[in-house]
Amino acid sequence: FELPALCRSLVPKRNNRSSMIYAMIAGIPNVGKSTLINKLAGRSVAKTGNEAALTRMQQRIEISSDLTLIDTPGMLWGNIENEASGYRLAATGAIRDTALELQEVASFIAEFLIEVYPESLVRRYDIEPLPRTEIDLLEAIARKRGCIVSGGRVDLEKVSRLLINELRAGELGGLCLETPDAFAAEWAQVEVIRAQKAAKKEARKAMRDK
Structure with a gap:
């Protein structure tokens, strides 16, 4: 020990x-x-x-x-400025499912998997060729797994939950949702947004002080 x-x-x-x-x-x-x-x-x-x-x-x-x-209870940042980080946290269940729209989280996962882990999608869902967009992928998975409602329409909420649950359960294999380079690029964009907000705040303050 x-x-x-x-x-x-x-x-x-x-x-x-x-x-x-x-x-x-x-x-x-x-x-x-x-x-x-x-x-x-x-x-x-x-x-x-x-x-x-x-x-x-x-x-x-x-x-x-x-x-x-x-x-100890889990700890998170007080304000998640990086939108992609928020989706990743939701995808892994680090924040409650009610924090973000289920379909938005599933769409984020689907888009990421198409780009980074296409082989995992093919292996898990036997879909070839893979769709190019996240919504087309969700629809393809829905038809494979029977997430269909009356009239043959895709049940987006059901297939979204299916994809999220299978990701969390490891059914798609060992995946890394974040790389150092991607994280650095995302935070560079966050810094740009921060600077823009700060500039607007200063401009409003200058107008009030006139």
């Missing part, structure tokens, strides 16, 4: 074996913090589930005679 030894190596001045070490588990919602604690504890001590905000308050779990883990 290496975790206590690793924790002690991080605080070498506290080398008294009889003293308890307290370690906090922290991260964004729905990434498996509670699952990790249950694995380390060897028993179900923290509530888990495929949705955000299941952990509502801090709780202490004794892992061994000299290590206690503190499970």
Whole structure:
């Protein structure tokens, strides 16, 4: 069991074996913090589930005679300025499904997968050739999976939920929704928008001060 030894190596001045070490588990919602604690504890001590905000308050779990883990609620930025980051968080379930429109999140996922992971779509849904647009892809998946309502129309809400759930369950394979280069480009755009907002604010202030 290496975790206590690793924790002690991080605080070498506290080398008294009889003293308890307290370690906090922290991260964004729905990434498996509670699952990790249950694995380390060897028993179900923290509530888990495929949705955000299941952990509502801090709780202490004794892992061994000299290590206690503190499970914490997920943490997020106060204001998610990068729109793509918001969609990624929604896609993975790090924020509640009610935070963004389901079909918008599914469209974001579909567009991303067409561009970056087309082979995963072909393998999972057996669709060839792949559609070029996200809406065409959602419609193709809907017809493959029977997400159809009366009149043969596609049930966009049902297929959107299907795609999101299968992404979260790992049915599409191991995917990375973000790369350093893409993230840097997105934040460069955020900085441009910030500068534009700041300029407008200063212009309004100058008008009031006249």
